[in-house]
Amino acid sequence: MTIMSSREFNQDTSGAKRAASEGPVFITDRGKPSHVLLSMDEYLKLAKKGPTVAEAFYSPGADEIDLEIPKLDGDFGFKPADFS
Template structure:
């Protein structure tokens, strides 16, 4: 895996070079000498992030049916507003 570093200016002037380099490994894009972005091939992105999942899958928490949860009932009383 080859890591390539390009300045923002180099990236803007030669995006095809950056895309070719991304097929060989990550491309770090710097802004004022500091890494600001990373360009990856879609295959590498999927490899890193794992399988795609829906928002419902991401929010689902398997095994919650085994957890007992019985919160106490809360009574909130109302009182008149004090406008003084």
């Protein structure tokens, strides 16, 4: 991880690019982080989205997932619904 000021970044962009190949480069503005420079490979890793829950359940083989829902025993203070 490298930290450089905006001024340092402007004066040495090629150095910032080299540093980004090793890890993220945090660029500060008045002492506070304002930007991050990443290599394209690192950016693509972060930007890659995994499957949603729905996609995971509708993927091939998802119908073979064993799901056991345990029966709850005991009085939890709830009354059965009266639908009459």
